[in-house]
Amino acid sequence: MVEAMLSQTAPVFYGDLRSHERVPLPFSTFIAFCKWHRQNVGNSCSINSNSQGHQLEESDTEQGCSPFVDAAPKQIYLAQPAILEEKNLSSINLWMNIAQARSSAHYDPHHNLLCIITGRKQVVLWPPSASPMLYPMPIYGEASNHSSVALENPDFSIHPRAQCSMEYSQKVTLQAGDALFIPEGWFHQVDSDELTIAVNYWWRSSIMSSLADHMDAYHLRRILRRLTDREMDQVLLKGSTPTWRQESNVDHSLDQAGQSKDLKRKEQEQHSLLLHELRPCALQALHELVALVHDRVNASDQNQPVSSDSTNGLMCSKTNEQDKTLTTEIFHLEEDPVAKNLWILEPGIFKDIFVAMAHNFPRTLEALVLHLLSPVGAEVLTRKFDEIDQQNTEENRNKFYQIFYGVFDNQFAAMDAILNGKESFARQAFKNVLDKYVGGNFDVPKLSVGRDIS
Numbered sequence: 001m002v003e004a005m006l007s008q009t010a011p012v013f014y015g016d017l018r019s020h021e022r023v024p025l026p027f028s029t030f031i032a033f034c035k036w037h038r039q040n041v042g043n044s045c046s047i048n049s050n051s052q053g054h055q056l057e058e059s060d061t062e063q064g065c066s067p068f069v070d071a072a073p074k075q076i077y078l079a080q081p082a083i084l085e086e087k088n089l090s091s092i093n094l095w096m097n098i099a100q101a102r103s104s105a106h107y108d109p110h111h112n113l114l115c116i117i118t119g120r121k122q123v124v125l126w127p128p129s130a131s132p133m134l135y136p137m138p139i140y141g142e143a144s145n146h147s148s149v150a151l152e153n154p155d156f157s158i159h160p161r162a163q164c165s166m167e168y169s170q171k172v173t174l175q176a177g178d179a180l181f182i183p184e185g186w187f188h189q190v191d192s193d194e195l196t197i198a199v200n201y202w203w204r205s206s207i208m209s210s211l212a213d214h215m216d217a218y219h220l221r222r223i224l225r226r227l228t229d230r231e232m233d234q235v236l237l238k239g240s241t242p243t244w245r246q247e248s249n250v251d252h253s254l255d256q257a258g259q260s261k262d263l264k265r266k267e268q269e270q271h272s273l274l275l276h277e278l279r280p281c282a283l284q285a286l287h288e289l290v291a292l293v294h295d296r297v298n299a300s301d302q303n304q305p306v307s308s309d310s311t312n313g314l315m316c317s318k319t320n321e322q323d324k325t326l327t328t329e330i331f332h333l334e335e336d337p338v339a340k341n342l343w344i345l346e347p348g349i350f351k352d353i354f355v356a357m358a359h360n361f362p363r364t365l366e367a368l369v370l371h372l373l374s375p376v377g378a379e380v381l382t383r384k385f386d387e388i389d390q391q392n393t394e395e396n397r398n399k400f401y402q403i404f405y406g407v408f409d410n411q412f413a414a415m416d417a418i419l420n421g422k423e424s425f426a427r428q429a430f431k432n433v434l435d436k437y438v439g440g441n442f443d444v445p446k447l448s449v450g451r452d453i454s
Contacts, residue, residue, distance in 0.1 A: 001024050001025070001026060001027075002024070002025065002026070002027045002030065002078060003022050003023070003024055003078075004022070004023060004024075004025060004030060004076050004077060004078045005021070005022055005076070005077045005078075006021050006022075006023050006076060007077065030076070030078055030096065033076060033098050034096075034098050034195055037098045037099060037194065037195070038195065076097075076098055077095075077096075077097050077101055078094065078095065078096040078097070089201050089202060089203045090110050090202040090203050090204055091110075091201075091202045092199065092200070092201055092202075093199065093200050093202070094197070094198075094199055095192075095196075095197070095198045095199070095200065096196070096197050096198075097192045097194070097195070097196055098194065098195065099194050100191070100192065100193060100194050101191075101192045101196075102152070102189065102190065102191045102192070103189060103190045104146050104147060104150075104151075104189065105124070105126070105134055105146065105147035105149070105151055105187050105188065105189040106143075106145050106146040106147065106187060106188070106189075107128070107145050107184075107185050107186055107187045107188070108145065108182070108184065108202065109145070109184060109185075109208070110184055110202035110203055110204055110205070111181070111182075111183060111184050111202065111203050111204070111205050112181070112182040112183075112184075112200055112201070112202055113179055113180070113181055113182075113200060113201045114174070114179065114180045114181075114182060114198060114200045115178075115179045115198060115199050115200065115201075116174045116175060116176050116177065116178050116179070116196070116197075116198050117176060117197040117198060117199060118176045118195070118196065118197045119176065119192065119193050119194070119195055119196025119197060119198075120173065120174065120175055120176075120192075120193040120196060121173075121174045121190055121191065121192050121193070121196060121198065122171065122172070122173050122174075122190070122191040123171070123172050123173075123174060123180060123182075123188055123189070123190050123191075124151075124169050124170070124171050124188065124189045125169060125170045125171075125172070125182065125186055125187070125188050126165070126168050126169050126170075126186065126187040126188070127168065127186060127187075128185040128186060128187075129168070130165065130168035130169070130187065131187070131436065131437055132161055132436035132437065133161045133162055133164050133165040133168060134147040134149055134162070134165055134187055135147060135148045135149050135159050135161070135162065135439065136148065136437070136438075136439045137439050138438070138439040138440035139438045139439055139440070140440065141439075144439070147187065148439070149162045149165070151165070151189060161436075183205075184205045184207070184208070224430070224433065227433045227437060228426060228429050228430045228433050231429040231430075231432050231433050231436075232379065232425065232426065232429045235331065235332060235333060235376070235429065236333055236343065236376075236379070236380070236383075238332070238333060238334060275356060275360060277356075278352055278353075278356055279349070279352070281349065282349045282352045282353055282356075285341065285345060285349065285353055286353045286356055286357060288341055289338065289341060289342070289353065289357070289368075290357070290361050290364050292337055292338050292341070293338070293364050293367055293368050293372060294364070296338075296372055297367055297371075297372070329374065329375060329424070330374035330375065330376055330377070331374075331375050331376055331425060331428045331429075332376060333376050333380070335376075336374050336376050336377055338368070338372070338374075338377055339374060339376045339377035339379075339380045342377070342380050342381065342384060343380050345384070347384065347387040347388050347390075347391050348391070350384045350387075350388065351388050351392075351400055354400075354403075354404055355400065355403055355404075358403045358404055358406065358407050359403075362407045365404075365407050366407055366408060366414075369408070369414050369417055369418065370408070370413065370414065370417050373417060373418065373421050374421065375421045375422070375424040375425035375428065376425055377421065378417075378418050378419075378420070378421025378422040378424070378425060379421070379422050379425040379426075381418060382418060382422050388400060427444050430444055431444050
């Protein structure tokens with residue numbers, strides 16, 4: 001007696017238990033199906049209990065193979081029967097199919113050596129890093145090691161990343177006598193010609209064998225943190241270099257984009273302080289930054305939401321009627337001109353700009369940090385702070401931060417705004433990681449605001 005899969009989705013066999021059932025039958029009955037199929041290739045007749053080459057005995061029915069009486073042979077796949085001794089390996093499996101068959105893209109938790117006895121198999125392979133393009137099934141599901149994409153007919157409106165899946169793939173054709181090593185965690189989709197027989201050997205990798213159970217929680221957190229950091233890096237690296245406005249347009253932009261009459265008056269009184277010391281590129285970047293902030297505050301004063309070309313649902317704008325400030329939840333660098341302009345600045349220029357801004361445009365700096373800083377903007381700002389820290393002495397670092405935070409009446413409120421934005425950016429990156437690598441819909445809660453920020 002062996003166990004075979006009976007599938008209603010044949011010739012594709014999915015890992016989900018709901019798409020097939022495992023039924024027992026004598027191995028001789030399966031061979032009879034193979035003989036019948038070979039004799040009747042191209043015919044549309046169905047198998048019945050009187051078909052040539054397959055006559056079920058009463059003993060067959062008693063042993064539990066009755067579901068096969070009316071089954072088409074192409075719906076049957078012999079997989080992993082418990083008739084071979086396991087020895088020192090995890091398992092040794094026999095695979096036989098009657099008609100052409102395809103396994104959905106999946107990975108195995110073991111190293112795999114696939115050996116072809118007769119027939120032919122075509123194998124498409126993807127490294128573990130291509131997992132986001134294959135949309136793995138939710139990790140809590142029965143088929144968590146399978147892709148949720150029907151690669152033979154993908155719906156890119158549901159799985160847009162799958163459009164890039166084949167760029168990461170490798171394809172190999174195996175004939176009788178060939179063997180293929182498939183490393184643990186590598187996705188593979190296998191197409192088998194009719195009447196193909198194969199044997200494979202599974203064994204645990206040294207990596208998994210060396211992992212102690214009591215360290216699983218730690219390893220999980222470290223891996224998730226590393227994937228989240230990588231996701232944040234990828235978001236920032238997608239940003240493009242902006243084109244600065246021409247000098248002739250700068251004064252006009254500042255005149256037209258006034259935050260308010262009071263704001264302009266206070267800042268223009270100190271307009272000459274330190275500005276003459278800036279390099280031309282730094283001065284141009286400063287004017288660009290001030291103009292962008294004024295434009296956004298102006299839009300808030302007029303109660304007009306800032307527009308965006310985003311279609312991915314990662315940006316939203318909302319106006320606070322009480323203080324007429326605009327809060328913008330932007331997680332993509334290319335959608336935030338302020339963050340994009342800051343991202344390309346060298347640390348020295350960045351430092352000079354914010355020192356000049358603190359002296360000449362303190363209220364604009366305050367508006368930027370407290371009311372207009374997006375999550376991606378907060379991430380960019382803190383990364384630039386890190387670059388400044390690496391290139392300056394402790395004395396110069398302290399002097400810069402005293403000037404920067406000295407603008408704010410409540411320095412802790414400024415720190416809180418920056419850290420909240422940074423954590424919001426990281427939270428979105430973490431959600432992206434769960435979607436790409438774990439599958440399923442997850443709602444990641446926000447961190448509590450009351451915390452020690454020392």
